Amino acid sequence: MTVTDAATGSTATRGRPWASEALHRADPQIADLLAAEAERRAETIQLLAGENLTTPAVLAALAGPLIDKYAEGYPGRRHHTGCALADAAELLAIDRARELFAAPHANVQPRSATSAMLAAYAALLRPGDGVLAMSLEHGGHLSCGSRANFSGRWFEFTGYGVREGDGLIDLDQVRDLARLHRPKAIVAGSISHPRHPDWAAFREIADEVDAYLIASVAQTAGLVAAGLAPSPVPYADVTVAATHKLLRGPRGGLLLSTAELAERIDRAVFPFSQGGAAMNEVAGKAVALAEAATPAYRAYAQRTVDGARALAAGLAEAGMRPLTGGTDTHLVTADVSTLGVTGLEAERRCAAAGLLLGKCALPYDPAPPAEGSGIRLGTGTVTSQGMGEAELAGIAGLIARLLAGEAPGPVAERVRELALAFAGPR
Ligand SMILES: *Cc1c(COP(=O)(O)O)cnc(C)c1O
Numbered sequence: 001m002t003v004t005d006a007a008t009g010s011t012a013t014r015g016r017p018w019a020s021e022a023l024h025r026a027d028p029q030i031a032d033l034l035a036a037e038a039e040r041r042a043e044t045i046q047l048l049a050g051e052n053l054t055t056p057a058v059l060a061a062l063a064g065p066l067i068d069k070y071a072e073g074y075p076g077r078r079h080h081t082g083c084a085l086a087d088a089a090e091l092l093a094i095d096r097a098r099e100l101f102a103a104p105h106a107n108v109q110p111r112s113a114t115s116a117m118l119a120a121y122a123a124l125l126r127p128g129d130g131v132l133a134m135s136l137e138h139g140g141h142l143s144c145g146s147r148a149n150f151s152g153r154w155f156e157f158t159g160y161g162v163r164e165g166d167g168l169i170d171l172d173q174v175r176d177l178a179r180l181h182r183p184k185a186i187v188a189g190s191i192s193h194p195r196h197p198d199w200a201a202f203r204e205i206a207d208e209v210d211a212y213l214i215a216s217v218a219q220t221a222g223l224v225a226a227g228l229a230p231s232p233v234p235y236a237d238v239t240v241a242a243t244h245k246l247l248r249g250p251r252g253g254l255l256l257s258t259a260e261l262a263e264r265i266d267r268a269v270f271p272f273s274q275g276g277a278a279m280n281e282v283a284g285k286a287v288a289l290a291e292a293a294t295p296a297y298r299a300y301a302q303r304t305v306d307g308a309r310a311l312a313a314g315l316a317e318a319g320m321r322p323l324t325g326g327t328d329t330h331l332v333t334a335d336v337s338t339l340g341v342t343g344l345e346a347e348r349r350c351a352a353a354g355l356l357l358g359k360c361a362l363p364y365d366p367a368p369p370a371e372g373s374g375i376r377l378g379t380g381t382v383t384s385q386g387m388g389e390a391e392l393a394g395i396a397g398l399i400a401r402l403l404a405g406e407a408p409g410p411v412a413e414r415v416r417e418l419a420l421a422f423a424g425p426r
Pocket residue numbers: 050111112113114115141143189190191216217218219242252253
């Protein structure tokens with residue numbers, strides 16, 4: 001099946017390997033389930049912040065023969081034989097990552113952004129060391145000190161947050177906490193904050209207390225690649241990215257670092273925290289990094305931000321307050337308590353009409369964390385499908401109708417129409 005990729009304009013075979021005869025014969029249950037999942041995606045609108053559509057070229061690389069290659073170690077120093085071509089693929093991925101982000105060193109092996117965070121901490125810290133990061137209540141990821149995560153068990157986290165008034169990161173608080181706790185590392189980056197960190201300011205604070213600076217741009221690495229977000233690379237000792245979010249690559253992580261830390265970063269990934277890398281994912285990352293260097297990708301990234309701004313403006317007009325008043329990214333986090341519903345209720349009502357978005361606890365949220373007062377949305381997937389500002393303004397209107405208490409029926413019909421119009425051939 002031929003699919004025109006909305007982001008790059010390139011036509012490539014996305015194919016439906018999951019719909020193959022072989023799978024149907026071997027496992028009809030899984031085959032049917034995958035067909036139903038494809039149907040579900042086609043009929044609904046995906047606004048989950050971390051999701052995207054993997055590009056056809058990346059999917060092709062993921063299904064390629066490197067899926068069967070064991071290649072523990074790094075190019076030129078493997079623990080397995082027969083790795084010459086795997087080495088060549090990994091070197092391409094590394095070179096492309098270094099060039100795209102102007103980074104002295106890149107490691108393309110982490111299986112996820114969380115694994116990349118684990119490796120970053122392992123390279124720089126010892127158990128019990130102090131880390132200053134955005135608190136989970138204000139938008140920090142689990143890997144920034146959750147007690148349910150290795151980070152919160154093995155390191156002493158202190159959390160900074162945003163100001164209650166304008167919702168922006170309180171750099172005075174960051175500085176005060178850094179002086180008070182003298183952390184060994186400071187982390188900047190968030191899962192839901194819609195503005196870019198002031199990297200120079202974070203560097204200055206880290207220098208003042210002799211701490212490492214870790215930049216976590218899992219959400220926004222694509223915007224950095226496209227030149228639409230300030231790059232942390234000149235400022236951070238280690239930068240953590242995800243390749244499956246805005247970068248539209250395989251599900252995985254990426255580490256960038258200074259030349260000085262290269263050896264420690266590599267050892268922290270393999271052998272410290274992982275075994276052999278998934279070489280098909282490494283090949284897929286190489287493809288995604290090449291695609292992200294094109295003008296077409298830059299245009300795609302710009303459209304994700306334009307769309308998110310239209311979405312934020314539409315939500316604001318309907319009485320939902322976007323965090324920080326808007327967005328500089330593909331992310332929108334909005335307060336729905338003004339409409340008399342919790343984030344959880346908003347998520348449920350929207351899901352019932354085919355609009356998939358996430359409930360979210362807000363900074364200073366009076367609601368229990370499991371319910372939250374906010375919703376979090378991202379425009380990565382819908383922009384890959386070709387939706388733009390007009391569609392996203394319309395989607396804001398549909399969300400407003402659902403949260404105002406309108407029965408889901410008519411909205412669900414409109415959502416299905418819109419979704420199918422942008423689903424591409426199935
Ligand atoms: C998505 C995200 C992660 C986790 O990514 P995984 O690949 O699911 O482990 C970590 N940190 C931030 C800031 C993220 O946005």
